[in-house]
Amino acid sequence: MLDARIIEALKNIVGAENIATERQDLLCYSYDATQMEYLPAAVVHPANAQEISSVLKLANQEGFPVFPRGAGSGFSGGALPKAGGIVLVTTRLNRILRVDTENLIAEVEPGVVTEQFQQAVEKLGLFYPPDPASLKFSTLGGNVAENAGGPRAVKYGCTKDFVMGLEVVLPTGAIIRTGGETYKGVVGYDLTKLLCGSEGTLGIITKIIFKLLPFPDAKKTMLTIFDSIDGAAKAVSAIIGGKIIPTTLEFMDHATLQCVERRFNLGIPPEGRAVLLIEVDGDRDLIEKQAQQIHDIIKPLGLVQFRAAKDNAESEQLWKVRRLVSPSLRDVNPDKYNEDIVVPRSKVPDVIRLIEQIQLRYDIPIVNFGHAGDGNIHVNIMVNKSLPGMEKKAHEAIREVFEAALSLGGTMSGEHGVGLSKAPFIELELSPEQIATMKAVKQALDPNNILNPGKMFPW
Amino acid sequence: MLDARIIEALKNIVGAENIATERQDLLCYSYDATQMEYLPAAVVHPANAQEISSVLKLANQEGFPVFPRGAGSGFSGGALPKAGGIVLVTTRLNRILRVDTENLIAEVEPGVVTEQFQQAVEKLGLFYPPDPASLKFSTLGGNVAENAGGPRAVKYGCTKDFVMGLEVVLPTGAIIRTGGETYKGVVGYDLTKLLCGSEGTLGIITKIIFKLLPFPDAKKTMLTIFDSIDGAAKAVSAIIGGKIIPTTLEFMDHATLQCVERRFNLGIPPEGRAVLLIEVDGDRDLIEKQAQQIHDIIKPLGLVQFRAAKDNAESEQLWKVRRLVSPSLRDVNPDKYNEDIVVPRSKVPDVIRLIEQIQLRYDIPIVNFGHAGDGNIHVNIMVNKSLPGMEKKAHEAIREVFEAALSLGGTMSGEHGVGLSKAPFIELELSPEQIATMKAVKQALDPNNILNPGKMFPW
Incomplete structure (x- = not known):
């Protein structure tokens, strides 16, 4: 609960119409994609950096925590007000300020929805590649704060790779x-990259300068099915070794295929044990040549089926297999924990095998798919939370999944971040000295621990 | 001067044969490419991270500064021991630890010379693109500490873009x-990118994990001459707008051309006012197509000459124009200040015009060339330091060059860093709050200000 005096001061900053304190309003900002829930004491909707600055100064004076939030679509509880205090929503800062078609840069406010930005620059012949699955509703500020990735990261990189500059409170x-x-x-320290992926703990982003690319000439989609995970994994290395860096190299394991096939009957051959959905983009002639090269490269690796789209309609058809994954998962069990480990890409089969053992040991269905090109696997632990003891069991399985990834030189998270959900596990991955160094940076920038406390590190 | 006791302690750490205290030995580590000179009290050559750690612990106990140094080829005095203390040379850590051809990564020690690393991975069919002009002697540790760039940055990025991980003392x-x-x-803050370009002020790099690429199939070099700087600048935007991102887009202004032509007589037509040396790489068929497209795109922009190399020998011939720039500059005046401002690439003609005015005002020849694709211009202020008052005049002109770049939304340095030479100017570019934030980070990691003090910020 916040003092009435503080609520009054907040009203003076953002205007009475831009603050909510009623329970029914607070509920809307109490959750994210993790299904965790924490009720804030108030929610403020500032209009600009100056108002955000005033809110943070007040928070330092009065000692209440501030939790920045975009669309609240995060998968790690990064925007949740665990320690009470206020949620600060950035969605009113939602303008695309300029797109400079000569220098291929854009300046935007954090509340712009990712897909809307992509469409706006595409109209000008430009390309903003990062494509997190949440792009229809997630905001660019959240994408930067979490360093969002997506299928195209294997060729183009993640959000961070497109951030040239920021305005930050x-x-x-x-x-x-x-x-x-x-x-x-190279003048001064790279605060930009430090803030990218800092999960709202080091600053609130109020402007972003993005680098853009020319929109690719054309793209070519291929659905390829292998008789083993090893074949699919070898295909990934072989394609890249063949000097082709595809735009996407999406992977689905056998359990994923079974889910999709059971529900949607897409005609996936029964001997198919793993799928790679491959897309190349660029020059129109080159991608046709590359599609042929890819076919020749992967043919000896246990290829069961190879379908190449002839046009955009066929491409959409092939992507359907990937897009139907999430809707079909719920047939396995009603609840899922969606983790996103990463391993060096050659270790994908090893980590899948370790996860299969975990699955057997805990008797919990685990479905794996994701971005094979960069070794980023979405591990979906399917449970029914209403059964007694399931949540605890799932958490133990999750810990083992993280340990499996780390044992292969990997990381616990490639896209989702640490937030609340992985904070208890961070010591599995980072050494005490690494954590101490990061906390020293946090302490230097946020001496009163006002901004998004409780995230990333177990305080 | 260091206490004999401290020298003894250092000997115990690195071994008596790996420390120098005699003037003739110290002299070798007193300068870099800037021609500034500061004599250290001692020079140590540790063998590994543990020894470096012990040296730094001793430095904290005894309160002497430590100046890390690779090959000493920097252009900003970053490795110079301005405040006395010891120089710590990392060149004994010079092993390529592994090259993983499946995952396209390499792990190296900081003392490996850039070109030797490039050649080693090229033998395995792999590509490490960053190509600072110093690559024949500069070390990878220095490249990371300064975030070295080079001509290929326009397509591939700078050193930082290839650093995946570090071991750091x-x-x-x-x-x-x-x-x-x-x-x-995305687990924890991005300390990797924070350390890249931190100029040896936040840590001493002892291992680097680099991302590699498949070595490109082929390349195609084009020498293109324009009748105006505006034509050349428009060509840069038009090529990229035409969906072609060349590997290099090297620019030379009229003064540069005159220097080269006067000394080497390469047959540059007299109406040529600006050169773009363009290289594309990738698929063999695609680059031929791109060369034709580039020709068609730039033809209406005042193109005076277009020469496309048919093979590697011809390519070398075309690169000669660019490589002869440095040797021919000394004909103008014996001494040069080599600055490396950056502006948004469409602003290159504007900044060249502003520099022409500065040249006239100060009556000092200024020769400009560099990387037009990313707007990074090497501004060479040619002086004869032995003439009275010249140094002061040059410094005033340099300040005006920086101000010109900043007035166009640019930066004082794209590759060389701040070090000692730009520290007095840093307040032109960074706000007091930006500097305070960076200093807070420095203070958090280096509470006793032991490591490379006096660099980057005016303390």
Whole structure:
């Protein structure tokens, strides 16, 4: 609960119409995609960096925590107000400020929805590649704060790779610019990349300068089915070794295929044990040549089926297999824990085998799919939470999944972040000295621990 | 001067044969490419991270500064021991630890020379694109510490874009790992990118994990001459707008052309006012098509000459124009200040015009060339330092060059870093709040200001 005096002060900053304190309003900002729930004391909707700065200065004076939030679509509880205090929503800062078609950069506010930005620049012949699954509703500010990835990361990189500069309100309320609008720049420390993926713990992003690319000429989609996971994994290395870096190299394991086939009957051959959905983009002639090369490269690796789309309609048809994964998972069990481990890409079969053992040991169905090109596997632990003891069992299985990834030189998360859900596990991955260094940075920028406390580190 | 007791302690750490205290030995480590000179009290050559850690712990106890140094080829005085203390040379850590051809990563020690690394991975069919001009002697540790660039940055990015993880000795002596060997990873703050370009002020790099690419199939070099700088600048935007991102887009202004032509007589037509040396790489068929497309795109922009190399020998011939720039500059004046401003690429003609005015105002020849694709221009202020007042005049002109770049949304440095030479100017570019934030990070990691003090910020 916040003091009435503080609520009054917040009203003075953002206007009475931009603050909510009623339970029914607070509920809307109490959850995210993790299904965890924490009720804030108030929700504020500031209009600009100045108002955000004033809120943070007040928070430092009065000692209440502030939890920044975009669309609340995160998979790690990063936007949840675990410690009470206020949720600060950035969705009113939702303008695309400019798109510079000559220098291929854009400046936006954090509340712009990812897909809307992509469509706006595409109209100008430009390309913003990062494509998190949430792109229809997630905001660019959240994408930057979490360093969102997506299928196209294997060729183009993640959100961070497109961020050239930021305007940020620091936890103390100071407003700074980081980076800039030049492709190179080595003056001072790289605060831009430090803030990307800092999960709203080091600053609230109020402007983003993105680098853009020319929109690719054409794309070519291929659905390829292998008789083993090893074959699919070898195909990934062989394609890249063959000097082709596909736009996407989406992987689905046998359990995933079975889910999709059971529900949608797409005609996946029964001997298919793993799928790679491959897409190349670029010059129209080159991609046709690459499609042929890819076929020749992967043919000896236990290829069961190879379908190449002739046009966009056929491409959409092939993507359907991937898109139907999520809707069909619920047939397995009503609840899922969606983790997103990463291993060096050659270790994908090893980690899948370790996960199969975990599955057997815990007797919980686990379905794996994801981005094979960068070794980023979405591990879906399917449970029925209403059964007694299931949640605890699932958490133990999750810990073992993380340990499996780490044992192969991997990481617990490639896209979702640590937030609340992985904070208890962070010591599995980071050494005490690494954590101490990160906490020293946090302490330096947020001496009163006002901004998004309780996230990332177990405080 | 260091206490004999401290020298003794250092000998115990690195071995008596790996420390130098005699003036003639110290002299070798007193300068870099800037021609500034500062004599250290001692030079140590540790063998590994543990020894470096012990040296830093001793430095904290005894309160002497430590200046890390690779090959000493920097252009900003970053490795110079301005405040006395010791120089710590990392060149004994010079092993390529492994090249993983399946996952396209390599792990190296910081003392490996850039070109030797490139050649080693090329033998395995792999590609490490960053190509600073110093690559024949600069070390990878220095490249990371300064975030070195080079002509190929326009397509491939700078050193930082290839660093996936580090082992670092922090200023306190703690040894930590940052990042890892996966292409994605969002667990904790991005200390890797924070350390890249931190100019040896936040840690001493002892291992680097690099991302590699398949070596490109083929390349095609084109020498293109324009009748105006505006034509050349428009060509850059038009080529990229035409969906072609060349590997290099090297620019030379009229003064540069005159220098080269005067000395080497390469047959550059007199109406030529600006050169773009363009290279594309990739698929053999595609690059031929792209060369034709480039020709068609730039033809209406005042193209005076277009020469496309038919093979590697002809390509070398065309690159000669660019390679002869440095040797021919000394004909203008014996001394040069080599700055490396960046502006958004469409602003290159504007900044060249502003520099022409500065040249006239100060009556100092200024020769501009560099990487037009990313707007990174090497501004060479040619002086004769032996003439009275010249140095002061040059410094005033340099300040105006920086101001010109900043007025166009640019930065003072795209590759060389701040070091000592730009520290007095950093407040032109960064706000007091930005500097305070960076200093807070430095203070958090280096509470006793032991590591490379006096660099980057005016302390």
